[in-house]
Amino acid sequence: MTDTVRVLIADDDPLVRVGLSLVLGADPVIRIVGEAGDGAEAVAMTRELKPDVVLMDVRMPRMDGLAATEELRRDGPSPAIIVLTTFDTDANLLGALRLGANGFLLKDIAPTEIISAVRRAAAGESILAPAVLPRLIDYAVGRSDPANPGSTRGTGSGEDLSRGSREEQGRGSWEGSGRDSLGSSGRGSGRSGGWGSREDLGRGSGESADRAGDGARERALAVLERLAERERQVAEAVATGASNAQIGTELHMSVPTVKAYVSRVLDKLGCVNRVQVAVLVHEAGIRRA
Numbered sequence: 001m002t003d004t005v006r007v008l009i010a011d012d013d014p015l016v017r018v019g020l021s022l023v024l025g026a027d028p029v030i031r032i033v034g035e036a037g038d039g040a041e042a043v044a045m046t047r048e049l050k051p052d053v054v055l056m057d058v059r060m061p062r063m064d065g066l067a068a069t070e071e072l073r074r075d076g077p078s079p080a081i082i083v084l085t086t087f088d089t090d091a092n093l094l095g096a097l098r099l100g101a102n103g104f105l106l107k108d109i110a111p112t113e114i115i116s117a118v119r120r121a122a123a124g125e126s127i128l129a130p131a132v133l134p135r136l137i138d139y140a141v142g143r144s145d146p147a148n149p150g151s152t153r154g155t156g157s158g159e160d161l162s163r164g165s166r167e168e169q170g171r172g173s174w175e176g177s178g179r180d181s182l183g184s185s186g187r188g189s190g191r192s193g194g195w196g197s198r199e200d201l202g203r204g205s206g207e208s209a210d211r212a213g214d215g216a217r218e219r220a221l222a223v224l225e226r227l228a229e230r231e232r233q234v235a236e237a238v239a240t241g242a243s244n245a246q247i248g249t250e251l252h253m254s255v256p257t258v259k260a261y262v263s264r265v266l267d268k269l270g271c272v273n274r275v276q277v278a279v280l281v282h283e284a285g286i287r288r289a
Contacts, residue, residue, distance in 0.1 A: 005122040006033045008049060010042035010068065011057040011084060016107070020055060023111040030118060039063030043071045046079065052122045056101070057084045058092045066095050073100035077272045080121035097279050100272040103127025126274040128241050220284035226268045234261040238274050239281035 007030055009020050017035045024030045033049045036042040039056075040063040046054055054072070058065040069081055083096045083104040093104055103126050105117055117127045227235060230251075237247040244258040253261070262274065271277050 003029070005030045005053060005118060006049070006051040007031065007118060008034045008036065008042065008046055008051040008054045008079075010036040010039065010054060010060070010065065012037050012060045013057075016057070016084075020114070023114055024118060026111075027115045027119075030115065039065055039068030039071075042068045046072055047075070051079050053080045053082060053118050055082050055084055055105075055118075056096070058096060064092075066092060066099060069096050069101050070099045073272055080124075082117060082121055082127050094279070097275050100276060102273050102275055125243065126238075126241065126278065128275060128278060216283050217285050220280050223269060223280060224284055224286075227265060231261060231265050231268065234258065235265045235269070235277050236281055236286055238262060238265070239278040239286070241278070 007024055009017050009024075009032065011017050011020070014037075017037075021032050021035065025032055033051050034045045036045050038060045042054065042056060042060075042065075043063070056065040056069060060068075063071075065083060069083070072079075072081065077100070080102040081096075081100065083093060083101045084107055085093050085104055086107050087093075097104070102121050103117070105114060105127065109117075121127050224232060224235065233251055234247060237250060242250070244255050244262065247253070247262075248255050248258045251258070265271075265277060266273070269277060269280060271280065
C-alpha cells in the first residue's frame, strides 16, 4: 500500500457522497480524488484518475454498480472495489462479488470501520464478513431464507433469487469461460476463469431453486478440482476471511509461502481476487469448522 490511499466514491445520492467524503477525508492517509453519480461516470473517472479504491454503490442510474464493476474488471484486478449496500442479503451484492468486487460495506457502518476497510482494501485484503458470506450465497441461489437460515425456498416463489432479471441476479454471475470479466485482462488472463452463466444458476420458471443450487455446487466443485491438496487447503482458509499471517499459522507456512500459494490459487481458478475464491469455495458447499 502506498503512503496515500486514493479513493473514488460512486453513489447517486449526493448526501451519501458528502458523508463518505467527510468521514474518509478526516483520515490523514486517505485522499478523495473524485465523486461519481453513476456507474458510467465511475468507470470514466477511475480510468482517468487511477484511484487505489473505489467505493461503488450497487443501485445507480444509467449504469449500475454491477455493470461498472464488470467493466472495470476488464481492465484488470486494480483498483480495489468495495460495494456499498443497504442489505447484506441483496442478490445484487453476490453478483458484484462474483464479478470481482473486493468486498462490501453496509451503508450504516461506523465511520472508523469505513476507514479501516478502505485501508485494508488498498493493502490487498478482502473486505468480507465471513459469517455473512455463506448466508448471502445460500440466499442468492435460493437455498434459504435470510430471515430463517435453516429453511429452504420453494419453487416458483417471487422470493426465489436463483431466477430473475439480469440486474437482480448480477451480471454474468461467474460469466463464462472466456468472458472479459474474468478472462481478458488482469488475473485470469487467457484462462477459463468462469464456471457458468447467470442462466446456469436458474434456467427459468420450470427449474427448481434446489436444482439450480445443486448445479452451481457441482460446477464449483469441478473448478476446485484444478487445485492440488495444499492449494485447496489455502483456498479453504482464504474463504474464512483469514489473513496471510493467520493462514500461515494454521497451515505451518511462512507468510511469503502463503502469498505464493494464494497467487497460484488465483491463477488456477481464474479468480481476480480472494473474494472470488471465497465465493467459489462457499458455493461448493465447503464449510470449515
